[in-house]
Amino acid sequence: MSTKTIRNMEEFAAAIGLSRPTVSKFFNDPESVKTSTRERIEAALKAHDYRPNIYAMNQNRKLTKNVGIVVPYLADPFFAEIARNIEQRCIDAGYRPTLYSSHGDPALEGEILDGLRSLKPAGVLLAPLGRASDRAAVEKFCTDVPTVLFDSSLPGVGAPFVGSDNPQFTNLIVEYLCRTAEPPSFFEMATPANPNAKKRRQAYVEAMEVRGFEPHVVSVPGSGWAFEEIGHEGGLAALDARRFATDTVLCSNDRLAIGFLAACYERGLRVGRDEGAAIRVAGQDDHPFSRFTCPPLTTVAQDYASVSRHAVQTLMDLVEGGEAPAETTLFEGKLIMRASA
Amino acid sequence: MSTKTIRNMEEFAAAIGLSRPTVSKFFNDPESVKTSTRERIEAALKAHDYRPNIYAMNQNRKLTKNVGIVVPYLADPFFAEIARNIEQRCIDAGYRPTLYSSHGDPALEGEILDGLRSLKPAGVLLAPLGRASDRAAVEKFCTDVPTVLFDSSLPGVGAPFVGSDNPQFTNLIVEYLCRTAEPPSFFEMATPANPNAKKRRQAYVEAMEVRGFEPHVVSVPGSGWAFEEIGHEGGLAALDARRFATDTVLCSNDRLAIGFLAACYERGLRVGRDEGAAIRVAGQDDHPFSRFTCPPLTTVAQDYASVSRHAVQTLMDLVEGGEAPAETTLFEGKLIMRASA
DNA sequence: GAAAAAAATTATCGCGCGTAAAAAATTTAT
DNA sequence: ATAAATTTTTTACGCGCGATAATTTTTTTC
Numbered sequence: 001m002s003t004k005t006i007r008n009m010e011e012f013a014a015a016i017g018l019s020r021p022t023v024s025k026f027f028n029d030p031e032s033v034k035t036s037t038r039e040r041i042e043a044a045l046k047a048h049d050y051r052p053n054i055y056a057m058n059q060n061r062k063l064t065k066n067v068g069i070v071v072p073y074l075a076d077p078f079f080a081e082i083a084r085n086i087e088q089r090c091i092d093a094g095y096r097p098t099l100y101s102s103h104g105d106p107a108l109e110g111e112i113l114d115g116l117r118s119l120k121p122a123g124v125l126l127a128p129l130g131r132a133s134d135r136a137a138v139e140k141f142c143t144d145v146p147t148v149l150f151d152s153s154l155p156g157v158g159a160p161f162v163g164s165d166n167p168q169f170t171n172l173i174v175e176y177l178c179r180t181a182e183p184p185s186f187f188e189m190a191t192p193a194n195p196n197a198k199k200r201r202q203a204y205v206e207a208m209e210v211r212g213f214e215p216h217v218v219s220v221p222g223s224g225w226a227f228e229e230i231g232h233e234g235g236l237a238a239l240d241a242r243r244f245a246t247d248t249v250l251c252s253n254d255r256l257a258i259g260f261l262a263a264c265y266e267r268g269l270r271v272g273r274d275e276g277a278a279i280r281v282a283g284q285d286d287h288p289f290s291r292f293t294c295p296p297l298t299t300v301a302q303d304y305a306s307v308s309r310h311a312v313q314t315l316m317d318l319v320e321g322g323e324a325p326a327e328t329t330l331f332e333g334k335l336i337m338r339a340s341a
Numbered sequence: 342m343s344t345k346t347i348r349n350m351e352e353f354a355a356a357i358g359l360s361r362p363t364v365s366k367f368f369n370d371p372e373s374v375k376t377s378t379r380e381r382i383e384a385a386l387k388a389h390d391y392r393p394n395i396y397a398m399n400q401n402r403k404l405t406k407n408v409g410i411v412v413p414y415l416a417d418p419f420f421a422e423i424a425r426n427i428e429q430r431c432i433d434a435g436y437r438p439t440l441y442s443s444h445g446d447p448a449l450e451g452e453i454l455d456g457l458r459s460l461k462p463a464g465v466l467l468a469p470l471g472r473a474s475d476r477a478a479v480e481k482f483c484t485d486v487p488t489v490l491f492d493s494s495l496p497g498v499g500a501p502f503v504g505s506d507n508p509q510f511t512n513l514i515v516e517y518l519c520r521t522a523e524p525p526s527f528f529e530m531a532t533p534a535n536p537n538a539k540k541r542r543q544a545y546v547e548a549m550e551v552r553g554f555e556p557h558v559v560s561v562p563g564s565g566w567a568f569e570e571i572g573h574e575g576g577l578a579a580l581d582a583r584r585f586a587t588d589t590v591l592c593s594n595d596r597l598a599i600g601f602l603a604a605c606y607e608r609g610l611r612v613g614r615d616e617g618a619a620i621r622v623a624g625q626d627d628h629p630f631s632r633f634t635c636p637p638l639t640t641v642a643q644d645y646a647s648v649s650r651h652a653v654q655t656l657m658d659l660v661e662g663g664e665a666p667a668e669t670t671l672f673e674g675k676l677i678m679r680a681s682a
Numbered sequence: 683g684a685a686a687a688a689a690a691t692t693a694t695c696g697c698g699c700g701t702a703a704a705a706a707a708t709t710t711a712t
Numbered sequence: 713a714t715a716a717a718t719t720t721t722t723t724a725c726g727c728g729c730g731a732t733a734a735t736t737t738t739t740t741t742c
Contacts, residue, residue, distance in 0.1 A: 008727090008729080009728070009729065010728080010729090018690080019692075020691095020729085021690080021692090022689085022690055022691075028730085033689080033690085034689060034738095034739090037690080051458075051459050052729075053400065053459070053727085053728050053729070054396075054459045054460065055395075055396045055398075055399045055461075055727090055729090056697095056727070056728035056729040056730085057728080057729060057730080058396045058729095059397050059400060059698065059699090059728085059729075059730085060696070060728095060730045060731080061697095061729090061730060074415065074421045074424070074440075075418045075422050075425065075629065076421075077418055080416040080417075080421060081416050083415070084415065096456075099415075099440050100440070115437075117392075118393075118394070119395065120396075228630065228632070228633045232632075232633060261633075262632075262633040262635060262637065265635035289569065289630060291573075291603075292570075292573060292599050292602075292603040293603070293635070294602060294603060294606035295606060349699080350698070350699065351698080359720095359721085360720080360721050361698095361699085362700085362721070362722080362723095363720065365699070365701090366720090368699095374719090375708090375719070378720080393698080393699075394699070397697070397698035398698080398699060400697095400698085400699075400727060400728065400729090401698095401699065401701080401726070401727040401728085402701095402727095
């Protein structure tokens with residue numbers, strides 16, 4: 001407790017008996033001052049609850065410690081989880097992350113990137129909307145601001161990308177499904193926002209052909225991010241029209257599968273891999289809720305930890321090291337066997 | 342298109358043939374300059390893509406246009422949805438919202454509030470962790486920064502609160518359940534983070550007693566935010582121990598209900614209100630995923646729109662009008678009848 | 683103990699803008 | 713047309729800190 005309030009760094013330094021530049025140096029890098037000095041400052045910090053004015057700090061600095069994290073749709077717990085993971089890693093690395101969601105809206109994505117520019121961030125971790133993104137705008141942003149793309153790549157944009165190995169995901173689960181019973185049909189939305197969906201469909205077709213099975217792709221109408229609803233409505237229609245060639249359905253992603261499970265339930269189809277079951281259903285992603293569907297969903301788990309860790313590491317290299325190759329890093333998924341297939 | 346790059350407001354003003362203070366006035370309130378002047382500036386704005394440096398702007402200003410939005414757990418789509426709603430309303434009101442999640446961690450909540458201070462926000466919309474929150478810290482924050490609490494109130498903290506009328510929620514669904522079949526047992530976690538849970542249990546007990554039924558509360562161990570898991574594990578144990586007095590279970594919230602549904606499925610109990618069903622299950626909140634459970638969950642819908650609208654309105658009044666009474670506003674829920682009960 | 687190295691100080695600038703007061707230009711009223 | 717009221721512009725200063733260079737002080741090394 002001190003008698004007078006500290007208004008700025010000058011007063012704070014004076015209260016300790018140090019010069020302002022020394023204290024300034026400390027805030028930029030505590031290791032850059034002598035140990036005894038550092039301890040004096042840290043002690044005073046607790047006594048006076050002073051903090052540097054962040055606006056004054058960043059105004060005259062070439063690079064701030066701000067990091068932007070942009071995800072396409074935060075109401076999807078998958079993105080919430082990975083954002084949380086990334087956020088924490090940024091904090092641990094001494095940066096100040098700010099989270100944004102495009103809410104599935106390309107215009108909003110553009111506005112977020114625009115707003116981010118004026119924050120002069122050290123770097124940005126961007127999971128773009130995908131197909132719907134304004135490619136030119138994103139590309140320009142990536143050349144202006146050190147950016148690492150994650151989850152969804154953007155062809156032609158020269159920024160490092162960290163994501164999942166979609167073909168491996170699909171191969172893994174197709175192999176499992178073919179091995180254990182009838183080969184799967186593939187259930188997807190016709191116009192997915194995310195480019196990963198396309199890769200998964202292609203991988204499905206190849207995986208089936210390699211094994212000598214004929215691929216059956218069931219595309220249902222729908223775009224946007226209301227995957228459960230699309231899976232539900234489309235699932236009902238597809239079931240009623242008997243569009244599935246076998247008793248096994250592989251969904252393009254878990255949220256679609258959750259909607260499809262609801263459709264199966266509604267039609268009285270028992271889902272599972274045991275004797276009395278009418279249909280097997282599998283997903284891809286290992287969504288946080290997939291453990292609690294009825295029945296629990298068999299799926300392929302995204303490697304959240306690796307993706308977020310590597311994305312942040314790549315950004316740090318890019319920020320601190322200057323140039324970096326715009327390379328792609330993909331992580332493999334793990335088969336999660338549950339009751340649905 | 343201009344030949345030289347605009348570096349600051351001085352150059353920008355010069356390019357139009359105006360003085361910097363006039364342009365500065367425009368940015369603070371476009372209506373405060375003559376119409377013809379405003380049009381000249383807006384035209385130049387498009388030609389030169391200049392934007393004021395936000396750090397220089399905020400440094401010497403008593404009040405910024407920043408608004409903080411803090412939710413306890415962003416991986417819960419309920420909070421993601423309401424945050425999105427609030428965020429958009431703040432933008433529409435001309436403010437610059439930033440979203441934070443406490444991730445269920447009291448320490449992190451404290452750090453977020455601390456970091457928020459140095460942003461000198463015009464106001465903050467805070468959904469506190471609840472029971473786990475550092476009450477003293479939150480209270481002090483509320484006296485320093487104009488704050489509106491939402492979702493979860495904090496007894497003793499003198500800030501306006503906007504939330505849901507929990508007793509009304511519970512009464513509504515208890516009335517429905519009692520009217521249509523056997524009166525419900527109440528399924529909850531023993532040590533909920535959120536104070537709403539307690540109010541719901543109390544309301545359940547009263548609602549039962551009023552109708553001449555004996556209340557049965559089934560509390561299962563668990564704390565934190567992994568509600569589905571707690572509902573699942575606790576549900577299995579409670580079912581096996583035959584702790585439910587009737588064939589109807591009212592869950593404290595939808596996420597708990599989702600976990601409980603999974604437990605029912607695992608034990609082969611058919612959930613629903615039709616003939617062959619073994620048990621009825623209902624929730625509270627109308628979680629975004631509740632439409633797609635198996636069977637779809639009967640619940641009470643939160644009035645997202647009203648809560649977010651009124652919370653933002655209250656904050657704006659508080660920010661622009663100065664003082665405001667620390668009053669409480671509650672919104673009623675709507676019964677959502679689906680197949681589960 | 684002196685020389686070398688490291689750390690802290692002094693001094694001074696600049697960042698880009700907010701803001702207040704005074705001066706000038708414009709609009710409105712008489 | 714002239715005076716009064718309003719709007720706009722000019723002038724001047726300050727915000728809190730980063731950054732740098734030139735000294736001075738302290739610490740380390742031999």
